[in-house]
Amino acid sequence: MTDIATSQPIDAATAPGSGRRLRTATQIYMYVALILVAVIVVVPLISTALGGFKTLSDLRGNPFGMPTEWQWSNYGDIIVSQRYWLQMGNSLVIAVLTVFLTLAFGAMAAFCFAHIRFFGSDYLLNYFLIGLMFPAATAILPLYIRIRDLGLVDTYWGVVLPQVAFGTGMSIMLFRNYFRNLPSELFDAAFVDGCGYMRFFWHVTLPLSRPIIATVGIISFVGSWNGYILPLIMLNSESRYPWPLGIMIYRGEFNTEWQLVLAFITLTILPTIIVFFLAQKHIIAGLTAGAVKS
Amino acid sequence: MSMSDTTMPGRTYAPANGQTRPRATPQRRKRSLKHSKWPVLLLFLPPALLLFTVLVILPMGEAAWYSFYNWNAYGLPQQWVGWRNYQLIFRNGAFSQALINNGLIVAASILLQIPLALWLATMISSRIHGALFFRLIFFLPYVLADVAAGMIWRFVYDGDFGLVGGIAHLFGAEPPYWLADRDTAMYAILGVVIWKYFGFHMMLFIAGLQAIDKSVLEAADIDGATGFQKFRLVTLPLLGSTVRLSIFFAVVGSLQLFDMIMPLTGGGPSNSTQTMVTFLYNFGVTRMQVGFGSAVGVVLFVICVTLAFSYKRIFMRHD
Numbered sequence: 001m002t003d004i005a006t007s008q009p010i011d012a013a014t015a016p017g018s019g020r021r022l023r024t025a026t027q028i029y030m031y032v033a034l035i036l037v038a039v040i041v042v043v044p045l046i047s048t049a050l051g052g053f054k055t056l057s058d059l060r061g062n063p064f065g066m067p068t069e070w071q072w073s074n075y076g077d078i079i080v081s082q083r084y085w086l087q088m089g090n091s092l093v094i095a096v097l098t099v100f101l102t103l104a105f106g107a108m109a110a111f112c113f114a115h116i117r118f119f120g121s122d123y124l125l126n127y128f129l130i131g132l133m134f135p136a137a138t139a140i141l142p143l144y145i146r147i148r149d150l151g152l153v154d155t156y157w158g159v160v161l162p163q164v165a166f167g168t169g170m171s172i173m174l175f176r177n178y179f180r181n182l183p184s185e186l187f188d189a190a191f192v193d194g195c196g197y198m199r200f201f202w203h204v205t206l207p208l209s210r211p212i213i214a215t216v217g218i219i220s221f222v223g224s225w226n227g228y229i230l231p232l233i234m235l236n237s238e239s240r241y242p243w244p245l246g247i248m249i250y251r252g253e254f255n256t257e258w259q260l261v262l263a264f265i266t267l268t269i270l271p272t273i274i275v276f277f278l279a280q281k282h283i284i285a286g287l288t289a290g291a292v293k294s
Numbered sequence: 295m296s297m298s299d300t301t302m303p304g305r306t307y308a309p310a311n312g313q314t315r316p317r318a319t320p321q322r323r324k325r326s327l328k329h330s331k332w333p334v335l336l337l338f339l340p341p342a343l344l345l346f347t348v349l350v351i352l353p354m355g356e357a358a359w360y361s362f363y364n365w366n367a368y369g370l371p372q373q374w375v376g377w378r379n380y381q382l383i384f385r386n387g388a389f390s391q392a393l394i395n396n397g398l399i400v401a402a403s404i405l406l407q408i409p410l411a412l413w414l415a416t417m418i419s420s421r422i423h424g425a426l427f428f429r430l431i432f433f434l435p436y437v438l439a440d441v442a443a444g445m446i447w448r449f450v451y452d453g454d455f456g457l458v459g460g461i462a463h464l465f466g467a468e469p470p471y472w473l474a475d476r477d478t479a480m481y482a483i484l485g486v487v488i489w490k491y492f493g494f495h496m497m498l499f500i501a502g503l504q505a506i507d508k509s510v511l512e513a514a515d516i517d518g519a520t521g522f523q524k525f526r527l528v529t530l531p532l533l534g535s536t537v538r539l540s541i542f543f544a545v546v547g548s549l550q551l552f553d554m555i556m557p558l559t560g561g562g563p564s565n566s567t568q569t570m571v572t573f574l575y576n577f578g579v580t581r582m583q584v585g586f587g588s589a590v591g592v593v594l595f596v597i598c599v600t601l602a603f604s605y606k607r608i609f610m611r612h613d
Binding site for chain 2: 026027030031033034037038040041042043044045047048051056059060061062063064104105106108109111112116118124127128130131133134135137138139140141142143144145146148161162164165166168169172196197198201222225226227228229233243244247248251258261262265268269272273276277280283284287288289291292
């Protein structure tokens with residue numbers, strides 16, 4: 001994770017082919033290529049945002065350009081609507097609970113696997129790693145029936161608990177690898193000083209684990225915030241829908257009015273984009289390094 | 295994040311053999327309970343173990359059990375049908391289409407997405423201004439929700455109000471309806487998959503490129519290798535493990551693809567864009583065919599586990 005997080009990826013000294021200065025022709029070709037790809041990435045997003053300001057007939061004749069007349073009310077109506085804030089709130093509650101439990105359960109279990117040898121510990125670790133191999137969708141029907149029998153259908157917990165359960169393998173894996181790489185002198189010293197496992201966990205391991213807490217937290221937050229299939233199966237009431245489900249419902253309702261759907265999409269992805277630009281270094285590092293290591 | 299500089303790899307003292315920390319010696323264990331490992335095990339392990347067992351392992355086991363029944367989720371499963379659900383799956387044309395589509399996604403990833411990602415990664419890793427900006431832009435689609443990406447591209451592909459329709463209009467052509475045409479819909483979806491995920495693969499390659507010892511490349515320089523020769527004969531072989539990892543993610547991602555398909559086509563028109571998970575959803579969940587849906591889940595599980603194991607064993611043995 002440090003490789004990506006803390007070193008400049010464009011540092012010329014680490015880049016291959018850096019022995020020679022690039023020729024101008026090569027540079028021009030590179031910029032043309034990079035800008036072309038950037039345009040393909042960005043144009044759908046910008047057209048979506050602009051489309052939200054148009055009227056339907058404007059959109060039909062002019063999907064790319066600036067709105068002929070800015071329809072601020074498209075956005076305004078959604079911003080003041082209860083459903084938008086409700087869905088954002090639902091997503092946030094579900095994501096925060098998921099992150100908290102994924103971190104807590106994962107770090108606690110990983111601590112055991114990293115520091116304590118007990119009967120069957122290797123088997124138990126491998127047991128958790130089975131969870132990394134298949135998506136929640138495979139067992140979605142029995143999972144639904146179980147959640148129903150637990151009385152958790154149409155509650156936040158019905159979404160949160162399966163998300164935590166399916167994130168456990170990743171969480172344990174990343175935490176365990178990190179804990180094992182902390183200097184073992186720490187443990188020896190603490191132990192000699194009469195510090196027990198629990199205090200060591202609280203006062204030594206956790207404070208040293210901020211980078212890995214950030215990684216696991218980002219992975220589980222993004223997964224939960226963007227998740228669709230579990231809320232789709234587990235929730236019935238629109239008042240509990242998180243935003244990905246909300247988009248689908250909104251599109252179903254305003255089927256013929258693309259401009260409103262576009263405004264709605266723009267507003268729902270706006271928080272993601274803002275947070276991404278603010279914390280891009282950590283998010284990119286967390287999502288890629290986390291994936292590689294688990 | 296600042297902690298990472300002082301505590302991450304490079305200063306690791308953990309023994310590699312699995313026997314980790316020095317344990318409490320018998321005297322110490324006698325001395326006080328807080329040095330015993332049992333309280334911590336009994337407090338720290340059960341939450342994860344319980345949740346994981348109840349909501350991951352048991353449902354998978356139950357899926358195997360339910361898959362032999364015809365059951366609508368109410369009462370108890372009683373109508374035993376043997377292997378019939380599995381027979382129905384493999385006779386179902388939509389399922390074969392889903393298998394083909396999952397294969398297509400992997401193929402598109404290997405043939406288009408990974409080369410694209412690698413090409414961009416080499417450019418961004420070279421001495422170029424604005425590299426950080428491009429990295430940011432290219433990674434952006436990856437953090438967006440699949441549902442949002444699918445919905446945005448549904449607009450892009452729309453013949454009447456979308457960008458593709460607008461381009462056709464510009465040239466005075468009839469607007470195409472790619473998502474509504476069973477011959478083009480899947481290819482349109484492949485475009486969205488690449489748009490959304492190439493940035494992630496690019497980041498893997500950027501990390502891989504950083505790990506390459508640059509003295510090897512300097513040696514190639516001295517020997518008079520051209521840029522392309524250096525890439526083909528030095529960089530690419532050294533990136534082998536990254537390429538294998540990248541393909542692994544493409545396979546795993548393809549097997550899970552669902553969220554993006556739903557807003558785009560929902561699996562249609564006439565099942566031409568089903569993936570295995572949309573098939574499970576459309577044929578098992580929406581019709582509450584628990585037995586059939588569970589059987590699809592079991593097939594998907596077997597495919598996932600077999601692929602993950604054999605791929606890691608065959609291709610990633612040395613990575």
